[in-house]
Amino acid sequence: MNRRKIEELIRLVEESDVSELTVAGLFGSVRIVKGSTAAAPATVPTQQVSVTAPAPTQSEDSGEAEISAEDRDSGLVPIVSPMVGTFYAAPSPDAAVFVRQGDHVSKGQVVCIVEAMKLMNEIESEVSGTVVRVAVENAAPVEFGQALFMVEPD
């Protein structure tokens, strides 16, 4: 699900009487809750969007991703997938992840792997900055143009 669709959904919720909206798709589900940041149970893979609260509160180990409604205004840049495949946060199952939330990345730095047709493709960042959040669950399917990381550029 891309940012534009999520923004549309946020607007829909804001403008209506609906207090909670969940939309599920192949590439994850989005749950929008009006009011405070609700602590949602960790379901795989889920992006939780809070319409009013700005700060991310999920721990980096839970694997939960979050895209704040203010991403668009705060100038965050997404690192997007250039291909269809499966997202892996680490070079191998027992290795450490390439980047975690809070890390600084440089342009050209490998940030993850997208596996397509049994080939592991290293994905490089196009931007230098700080990883504000990891937008995809490990081993989740991703499509062309899908946001993988949200980065605050230097």
Next chain:
Amino acid sequence: MFSKVLVANRGEIALRVMRACKELGIPTVAIHSEADEDSLHVKFADEAVCVGPAHGGLSYLDVKAIISACEVTGAEALHPGYGFLAENADFAEMCRAHDVTFIGPTAEMMRALGDKAQAREIMSRSGVPVIPGSDGLVEDVEEAAEIAETLGYPVMIKASAGGGGKGMRPASDLEELKTGFQMARTEAEAAFGNADVYLEKIILGPRHIEFQVLGDSHGNVVHLGERDCSIQRRHQKLIEESPSPGVGPQLREAMGEAAVRGTKGAGYLSAGTVEFLLDSGGNFYFMEMNTRIQVEHPVTELVTGVDLVKEQIGIAAGERIQVEQDKLGLRGHAIECRINAEDPERDFAPCPGTVTEFYVPGGPGIRVDTHVYSGYVIPPHYDSMIAKLLAYGNTREEAISRMRRALEEFVIVGVATTIPFHSAMMDDPEFVSGRFDTGSLERKKKAREELVGAV
């Protein structure tokens, strides 16, 4: 039956395939470019995967992205539609290598029949009459001149890797042959990556008559009658109909048998079309065979009652063809008009844009296959066909009258379309008489230009 089918195409044909899958209870996956996010085929599918940016070469032609999409969605089979990768043998092979059943013929069949010179040979060996021409490829202009002398001018220099009306250059005498031969080779290299050419005699004033065939993995092959596709502009079909006003029962039987013989001789399976040229003397000649479902397939569906896409899916799943030759007959008459977002007043220039109003005709005997809806933005990156309008009647007259009525009802606001052209054709005496050929439209155009010039 397949647990999930990925449709590797867009627009109306993607919708068409999804409809067949839905009727068969098979979940569908749509692939789309970024430009097609709001496309109807994406909305209709059970799942959708974005495979690339707008440019076709980076999305709908991206083999890796499409196979990857099959993997992440768990699609068991793939339908390629028409165009794009539908006749790409390498792609068919890759599907097979990745355990995805390709709904269509095998890579080997595609290669054999996609090579136009080889296809001629396969047909000839099966006793199918072919257009008089060279015995295989022509290496140099001296050889071409010799062959042309024997055949008699005018001749057509054709790219072996071409097809669908592309990669052809006529020569009406030795001079034109000498200059045209090398140019044809250069053009073929540029367009298809293959400079091989062969020669064919040009049949004057022919009808383009194509036979729909189906072949299954149990050795059954049937033909479902002909479609007359003679109304063409620059070798692109505009109007198709079945049965052909120029084909009677005996000729149909002879041509149908030839089509089946050729299809069996090629060991072909799935849906295919054997194209013939029919000259004014009632002689027919094999031209080429298309190894895919075609744009105009609904014409045959209307006069036979057979769902060709469902048959394709069944055949790919190892089932037998559901119809028997002796039970197949053409009933009634069907005409298809291809509605393109093109301006007939400006030499059919493409007109992408936003369709602000879209009202589709209905009523008895009308079928519309389209992916367009009110508010849809026609992207500039793909072909300009926006709808196929079909009219069915008990007789040809009734089909024409229904088509005339349906064209009047069809409302498309926001882009120029070829509807006025089709309306004019339904009133055209030559078309209504049924006595036309592949040169008819060009002659009309010339006549109109001369008239305008004389004024």
